[in-house]
Amino acid sequence: MTLGYYPGCTLKSHARNLEDSAIEALKVLGVETVELERWNCCGAVYSLADDDLIHQLAPVRDLIRAKDMGLDKVMTLCSMCYNTLARANLLMRNDEAKRKTLNDFMEEESDYAGEVEVIHLLQFLKNDIGWDKLKAAVKVPLKDLNLSPYYGCTLTRPLEVSIDEAVSPTIFKEFIEALGGTYIHSDHSAECCSSYQMISNPEAAIEAASKVVRSAEDQGADALALSCPLCEYNLGKRQVDILKKHDDLKPLPTFYFSQLLAVALGVDPLICRFELNPTASLELLEEKGVVEKVSA
Amino acid sequence: MPIIISDSQVVRDFVQKVEEISGEKFSKCMQCGTCSGICPMGAEMQLSPRHTVLMTKFGQKDRLLDSNTVWLCASCHSCLVRCPRGLDLPKVMEAIRQITLRTNENYLEPFEIPDELLEDLPPIAMVSCFRKHTA
Numbered sequence: 133m134t135l136g137y138y139p140g141c142t143l144k145s146h147a148r149n150l151e152d153s154a155i156e157a158l159k160v161l162g163v164e165t166v167e168l169e170r171w172n173c174c175g176a177v178y179s180l181a182d183d184d185l186i187h188q189l190a191p192v193r194d195l196i197r198a199k200d201m202g203l204d205k206v207m208t209l210c211s212m213c214y215n216t217l218a219r220a221n222l223l224m225r226n227d228e229a230k231r232k233t234l235n236d237f238m239e240e241e242s243d244y245a246g247e248v249e250v251i252h253l254l255q256f257l258k259n260d261i262g263w264d265k266l267k268a269a270v271k272v273p274l275k276d277l278n279l280s281p282y283y284g285c286t287l288t289r290p291l292e293v294s295i296d297e298a299v300s301p302t303i304f305k306e307f308i309e310a311l312g313g314t315y316i317h318s319d320h321s322a323e324c325c326s327s328y329q330m331i332s333n334p335e336a337a338i339e340a341a342s343k344v345v346r347s348a349e350d351q352g353a354d355a356l357a358l359s360c361p362l363c364e365y366n367l368g369k370r371q372v373d374i375l376k377k378h379d380d381l382k383p384l385p386t387f388y389f390s391q392l393l394a395v396a397l398g399v400d401p402l403i404c405r406f407e408l409n410p411t412a413s414l415e416l417l418e419e420k421g422v423v424e425k426v427s428a
Numbered sequence: 429m430p431i432i433i434s435d436s437q438v439v440r441d442f443v444q445k446v447e448e449i450s451g452e453k454f455s456k457c458m459q460c461g462t463c464s465g466i467c468p469m470g471a472e473m474q475l476s477p478r479h480t481v482l483m484t485k486f487g488q489k490d491r492l493l494d495s496n497t498v499w500l501c502a503s504c505h506s507c508l509v510r511c512p513r514g515l516d517l518p519k520v521m522e523a524i525r526q527i528t529l530r531t532n533e534n535y536l537e538p539f540e541i542p543d544e545l546l547e548d549l550p551p552i553a554m555v556s557c558f559r560k561h562t563a
């Protein structure tokens with residue numbers, strides 16, 4: 133089986149661990165990813181201004197690439213790319229006047245009316261592979277790992293692009309359980325980690341992010357599982373700043389969901405690029421016997 | 429503290445402009461405060477999300493543009509999914525941001541981002557932040 137794939141900018145730089153692990157894991161499941169030709173940055177956030185069509189061009193061009201390649205579906209890994217592409221797709225499907233303006237403006241491109249479906253890898257695993265088949269393919273069950281999923285904002289909001297039931301999603305729980313891990317509920321699994329505010333308003337951002345870490349820790353999580361490189365930056369990379377402000381919190385490892393998928397499917401941990409995660413993440417997997425000890 | 433609104437402070441064009449950019453009608457809002465309760469950045473905002481809708485309805489342009497509220501909004505959409513009236517507050521926040529940004533005024537100056545942060549910042553952090561906070 134082949135699957136059209138949109139990577140997005142961050143997966144080619146800071147989040148190779150998200151991309152490489154996902155592609156290898158999909159190979160184990162018999163799925164070859166086909167990267168979109170000439171893809172461009174999606175713009176990272178969907179334009180919320182009704183009169184701003186210029187920022188819709190970037191995501192729509194990506195969708196046109198997918199259509200031109202004859203794909204009926206395009207899979208994303210980054211939650212923000214998923215959200216931006218899925219919303220732009222709905223705009224092209226549902227708003228006749230804007231669709232015409234955008235298509236007319238891009239006269240060099242094929243006309244587009246939302247024909248391609250934008251999906252996130254978690255949806256593909258649930259709907260196209262199926263949890264039972266995934267369970268059967270697991271070689272290294274993530275037993276003894278208490279994992280709290282972090283949906284953040286863009287996988288489930290707004291409702292029309294939610295990858296699951298928006299207010300109480302369970303897709304990430306089902307995923308963790310299919311891999312043999314223990315699901316840990318957190319009240320903050322879909323609360324905002326502060327997103328881009330970590331650059332502009334770091335103090336308020338650290339407070340918002342600390343609540344996510346605290347909630348997961350209070351429920352007994354060993355680690356957070358996430359799908360967004362900006363969430364990973366705020367909750368993983370910048371965790372040192374969270375811990376400085378909140379010295380009662382302990383370090384909480386973070387993983388991309390695709391890294392967990394890959395190690396559970398027996399992919400070589402070197403491919404999962406754990407060196408890009410905060411160090412405690414790999415140590416946790418070694419301690420739980422999920423990967424063999426490689427760190428000194 | 430009571431807020432006194434005199435006719436001279438009401439900027440009617442502003443109400444119209446926010447409605448036009450956001451595509452939202454403020455008359456939907458019943459001032460229940462659900463949005464303020466759920467907002468992850470609410471504690472640091474000078475005007476709560478509920479207040480922001482009220483002040484917009486009353487054309488309080490200066491109060492809104494002087495407040496930090498729209499610059500703290502992270503567009504998380506939590507308020508939208510919980511608003512009993514379905515008001516798209518993230519779009520209202522965006523419209524008010526746009527009114528400032530379209531005068532070519534930045535909220536964030538990119539060159540002021542400390543060098544030590546730049547190396548680790550993922551592209552989506554920068555792209556999203558510049559989209560929201562620069563002209």
Ligand code: SF4
Nearest residue numbers: 457458460461463511
């Ligand atoms: S939740 Fe909706 S109706 Fe209630 S105050 Fe906020 S915007 Fe108004």
Ligand code: SF4
Nearest residue numbers: 467501502504505507
């Ligand atoms: S979208 Fe903005 S105003 Fe609404 S809850 Fe999130 S941060 Fe608060």
